[in-house]
Amino acid sequence: MVSMQQVAELAGVSPATVSRVLSDSTYPVREATRDRVLDAARELGFRPNLLARALATSRTSIVAVIVHDISDPYFGEIVRGVEDAAQEHGFQVLVSSSDRDPQRELEILELMLAYNVDAVLFSGGSLKDEAYERGCRRLFSDLSARGRAVVHLGPHTVKAPRIAVDNEAAAAAMTAYLAELGHRRIGLLDGPPRLSTAGVRAAGYRRALEESGIGYDPALVACGEFTSEGGRAATAALLDAHDDLTAIFASNDLMALGAMSELRARRMHVPAAVSIAGFDDVQAVQYAWPPLTTVAVPMRRLGQLGFEMALRILDGVRVRSRTLPTELVIRGSTGPPRGADGSTPTFERSTAGDAT
Amino acid sequence: MVSMQQVAELAGVSPATVSRVLSDSTYPVREATRDRVLDAARELGFRPNLLARALATSRTSIVAVIVHDISDPYFGEIVRGVEDAAQEHGFQVLVSSSDRDPQRELEILELMLAYNVDAVLFSGGSLKDEAYERGCRRLFSDLSARGRAVVHLGPHTVKAPRIAVDNEAAAAAMTAYLAELGHRRIGLLDGPPRLSTAGVRAAGYRRALEESGIGYDPALVACGEFTSEGGRAATAALLDAHDDLTAIFASNDLMALGAMSELRARRMHVPAAVSIAGFDDVQAVQYAWPPLTTVAVPMRRLGQLGFEMALRILDGVRVRSRTLPTELVIRGSTGPPRGADGSTPTFERSTAGDAT
DNA sequence: CTGAAAGCGCTAACAG
């Protein structure tokens, strides 16, 4: 590997000068000297050792993104957003999946500290765990003491600047929408209890039901992991216990997809027999049949803005947490409750919201 | 940040001893001394500076994964596989999306060199571009000269150890399957011409058609990006030009999903009017309706084994490129050609391959 | 404008 030392020798200058030319230092260097350095560097095919630079400056230009699972399309989109913004600023992206394990998440955080990353973005919600929260609190203050940035992209119990959507309001809006369609027995596919995002969305569902006068019935709530299998199992449980359900609101799209599988297996038509709504608007739901009604979360944008916010923090700018708007995307998986208009529901076909 | 120096002082030993205890050196240290160091480290909350270590050892424990697009589920799975294996060995994962831009891919590679990553995994296929191939060749030899590892997870024109599936054979097998069903006019949704993966899959399609006696007709091939929109557009072109098509083979699942959208928009039933087959078996295709027949690629496994191969290279072990098996997954999107059995095809319903 | 020198935090000979 060719070092600045060698470039310096070839150019007949000191390493210090080479550094001044080759890093983006604003330090004054005579034009002629600069050219000699540049030529020498080109001739030798010099590439700066970014690790050495990082050690000297204690700035790595690395941003870490902690996701729950990078193979989950929700996080794939977020990471892509981070990457797009990071690339513009010469940052590299380190990703780690925690599988929603509090301890693993802490380990990752420790490692990121050890690697001296400039910023860490928490893309998922926080996990309800005593030790986890304590650990986060400690590490967060460590991080900011060292001039690093921490930004949340979802609801978190440990305070840090945050750019996220209003999950509670969006869940309430979707629930209200189902109520407006005429549904009275609306089940909730709740996420795992340890996950703050799930809790917040469930709270929105509950509030909407109470405000609409339908009332909240805990029996209509079934928990599951934020996966299609989790959604399928929770749906099965709900359906077995309540044959009067006409709509199901899933806390995320993957669960909603699982719900549709279960309904298909039971030969219950969506939305004629049961309406289904999801949350997130990942790509896949457009290709489901019928295409899924869901809450669109601007995932990519969340990633981009999250990175930019981190950058501002690194620059010492004071930032304010921001909330990004969501949107109800009505597609074919929701409709009026069965029997609502005298048609024969099971054969009713929704034509709205074709995936194209 | 607390350094080894400080730990050394507290423990009353030299920094060297601290290093010997705290790195996983096998160097002999008396039990008592070791304990004192450990205690001191714990007391101070010492965390090693991995960058400094990397600079000293020229080993970063970072693996770079170059993907085409991390928001594409195919790459999400691969990266997850890499991550799982990397985590077991204390490696961090740096991801970068190139958007299939040759120049961007080279830039990424340069950056990875600058960061001194231990290994780089090329997860997508190579790009047909003169400068790109030259650049890769140069950088690859640079990399291996420095004792780093390069591994391919897909077809690449620039030689390096590789762990991948036999795309050509799998594409041929799927085409043959469609032919066996009775299809004679089988369209191909080819990927972008600059992408080696697309070329190899197209070659398999062609060979199968020739071997089956149906013959290859270039008019039945339409190109598009490896995205659903690319697939949709290519399908539209194909359908407009040929109303005798009874099956469409898409070079990847996203394209196949796009094809299904287009057929739905034209009110053509799948598989009764036209059969559709894809390639990769990403999660989403299970939730499409009908669920997609496709070639299952062990994406996660590819990532895992790719990382492990890189590790072996780093250990100086000679490795041999490997081919992983694929599997034809027959679901509901394929069936006999229309009119093949006298039924009224448009109302025919496939019940096979339910997503559950 | 340029160079010398110190140092980022760790590891790796080499002595002892």
Added chain:
DNA sequence: CTGTTAGCGCTTTCAG
């Protein structure tokens, strides 16, 4: 078994 001494390759005062 432990300490001393040099770096790894870059940046950054501080002189000049």
